[in-house]
Amino acid sequence: MSHAANAHDFLRDPARAAWHDQTLWMVRVKRDRQAAKVPDWEALREAASQIKEHTLSRLAEYLEEFESRAAANGIQVHWAADGEEHNRIVHGILARHGVRKLVKSKSMLTEECHLNRHLEEHGIEVIDTDLGERIVQLQRKPPSHIVMPAIHLKRAEVGEVFHEHLGTPRGLDDAQELTEAARQHLRRQFLTADAALTGVNFAVAETGGFVVCTNEGNADMGAHLAPVHIACMGIEKIIPKQEHLGVFLRLLARSATGQPSTVFSSHFYKPRPGQEMHIVLVDNGRSRQLGREDYRRSLACIRCAACFNTCPVYRRSGGYSYSYFIAGPIGSILAPNVDKAAHGDMPFASTLCGSCSAVCPVKIDIHTQLLKWRQEITAEGHAPWWKTLAMRVTGLVLKRPALYALAGRLARHFLPLVNLLKLDPWTRSRALPEAPGQSFREWLAETERAKPPAKNPPP
Amino acid sequence: MSRATILDAIRRAQPALKPLPEPAALGVGGRMENSISQFVATLDFIGARVIRGRSLEEAALWLRENLPAEARLASTVPGLPGNVDLGAVIDPHLLEGLHTAVFPARFGVCENGAVWVEESDLGHRVLPMIAEQLFMVVRAADLVADMHEAYRRVGQAGLGFGLFLAGPSKTADIEQCLVIGAHGARGATVFIWDEVV
Numbered sequence: 001m002s003h004a005a006n007a008h009d010f011l012r013d014p015a016r017a018a019w020h021d022q023t024l025w026m027v028r029v030k031r032d033r034q035a036a037k038v039p040d041w042e043a044l045r046e047a048a049s050q051i052k053e054h055t056l057s058r059l060a061e062y063l064e065e066f067e068s069r070a071a072a073n074g075i076q077v078h079w080a081a082d083g084e085e086h087n088r089i090v091h092g093i094l095a096r097h098g099v100r101k102l103v104k105s106k107s108m109l110t111e112e113c114h115l116n117r118h119l120e121e122h123g124i125e126v127i128d129t130d131l132g133e134r135i136v137q138l139q140r141k142p143p144s145h146i147v148m149p150a151i152h153l154k155r156a157e158v159g160e161v162f163h164e165h166l167g168t169p170r171g172l173d174d175a176q177e178l179t180e181a182a183r184q185h186l187r188r189q190f191l192t193a194d195a196a197l198t199g200v201n202f203a204v205a206e207t208g209g210f211v212v213c214t215n216e217g218n219a220d221m222g223a224h225l226a227p228v229h230i231a232c233m234g235i236e237k238i239i240p241k242q243e244h245l246g247v248f249l250r251l252l253a254r255s256a257t258g259q260p261s262t263v264f265s266s267h268f269y270k271p272r273p274g275q276e277m278h279i280v281l282v283d284n285g286r287s288r289q290l291g292r293e294d295y296r297r298s299l300a301c302i303r304c305a306a307c308f309n310t311c312p313v314y315r316r317s318g319g320y321s322y323s324y325f326i327a328g329p330i331g332s333i334l335a336p337n338v339d340k341a342a343h344g345d346m347p348f349a350s351t352l353c354g355s356c357s358a359v360c361p362v363k364i365d366i367h368t369q370l371l372k373w374r375q376e377i378t379a380e381g382h383a384p385w386w387k388t389l390a391m392r393v394t395g396l397v398l399k400r401p402a403l404y405a406l407a408g409r410l411a412r413h414f415l416p417l418v419n420l421l422k423l424d425p426w427t428r429s430r431a432l433p434e435a436p437g438q439s440f441r442e443w444l445a446e447t448e449r450a451k452p453p454a455k456n457p458p459p
Numbered sequence: 460m461s462r463a464t465i466l467d468a469i470r471r472a473q474p475a476l477k478p479l480p481e482p483a484a485l486g487v488g489g490r491m492e493n494s495i496s497q498f499v500a501t502l503d504f505i506g507a508r509v510i511r512g513r514s515l516e517e518a519a520l521w522l523r524e525n526l527p528a529e530a531r532l533a534s535t536v537p538g539l540p541g542n543v544d545l546g547a548v549i550d551p552h553l554l555e556g557l558h559t560a561v562f563p564a565r566f567g568v569c570e571n572g573a574v575w576v577e578e579s580d581l582g583h584r585v586l587p588m589i590a591e592q593l594f595m596v597v598r599a600a601d602l603v604a605d606m607h608e609a610y611r612r613v614g615q616a617g618l619g620f621g622l623f624l625a626g627p628s629k630t631a632d633i634e635q636c637l638v639i640g641a642h643g644a645r646g647a648t649v650f651i652w653d654e655v656v
Contacts, residue, residue: 023635038490038491039491040487040488040489040490043482043486043487046480047480047487050479050480050485053477054476054477056473057473057474057475057476058473058476059473060466060469060470060473063466063469079461079462079465080461081461085461129642131630131633132630132632135633148632148635150633153633153634155634158633175634175636175638176636176638179633179638179640179641180640183641191552191555209618215628215629216628216629216630216641216642217588217628217643217644218642220587220622220643221585221588221589221642221643223584224551224584224585224588225585225589235469242610242613243482243607243610243611244482246482246606246607246609247482247606250570253571260504260571261505261568262625263624263625263627263628263629264623266620266621266622267613267618267620267622269618269619269620270619270620272578272620283469287469287471287472288468288472290469290473291472296474
């Protein structure tokens, strides 16, 4: 189904849609408040953008540097060309240790690779431990937002899910009590897991270490208790030096949730004694995107989701309206790289207002890339037939002045009918303004005729 | 083994070298306030409790007065009370049920209320997450204004694990309602001491 059709369904409940819109806008406002408290905010964004651009121009070298430093620190480094290989590597490690239960903190990469399904098929129990992610996992749904996975759900719905799966009393709808129930449930999982998997926010070439940021402490609870820790990262998560973390950590939490910092910014350099630590470096289409000049900068993304929270289309259509698991503006420029045909309508789910680019902490030109994808997708014939037809007809008319004049006359004449029939999506919830009686050219010709001849024509 | 394939693909795709910027030259850093009052205000904002004192004895007194006598207490700060011998705990799972973890922070960051904690000061990496309550000790002289100054103090060599810890664990995953105490500690106290009063 197209984004527009899904969004239409989402909007069937106007009160709920308004709530979704306002909830996300509140996060945007919190972000603004924090950003305004940092006098060097714009300098930070510029520095982050330039560091990322530099890194992408030396990506292979930095990955090699990272690999050798990490290996020297006793971390085992693996390389995966695609999602399938990533899943095979992770399963291989788990199988070798006879792992039956894996606790996992938030990792969009493993969503991208469909790791959970793969491991479950091999009989491994996977527990997502981020509260929001656990809620949607129990519903067997993907996250609707990359930072707040269950942002589309109301308290009472979470209560239903917990009643069914965690045995909480029916009708529980207090956020504090629901969170407490999840804490108790997940604590048991942390204490009995055989291995932990985390994502990676930043990997530092200079040190071979990596940083994982959470507010809940779930990544740490998993990683520091389990005998095996696997960290999975896209190859674009590399930054050159440890001091660059200062730039990115100042931007990340403020942009994501309007906090000055995440609660836990954990720096892993070595496995703890007796523990095995693995890092899986995943390409899965990233080197292809790196080679596409127009879209290369999308790889600078630090997954803060500020562009989601500010996007008037995302806020009013919800994450499940998008065909890719990363929704919103950034998802709409990442998804066509994966599959143009399947996600071809995502770049059209935008007003091109540019608010996404304005809040992006690494200054990705998101709305420009959206426009470029639209052109590319249309040129390759992935646009819907009615749009192609409409564009052809428009082109035909605009090239022929006589036809254009006729079309104008017809439009002026039949406008009331267009408003009445609501054939065009635009007119479904809006009335086109009343048409003037004559065209501009008719008016000009008439005015010229009525004008008295000039007394002193200019030389 | 896809290592060579991936690196080849990247080398073919990566653009001509773009310069690595010097963040300071772009105007980054040195613009935030470095003061105890700023640090305290930020800690207050992120939901941490602040206690100020002249000496560690005051911290010990506070702990004795405010913690239940039967509470399991693990301390890595010499002179502060603890009844769990972290050195004798081999398996970190056994720390479950810990009431309070007491440990030192190397320094505090005024702009975000985080403190830098190193593995060697914890005994176990999981200590600041598995305990129900945290009691962190930092000297008033050890404050930095922003994260750039912070990273100038973070060591690299020999470090296995370290973290910036900013207040108690929290989540707003249910309807954006802030709940303190997600998977980590339900409360965090920062004891700032030896300031010149």
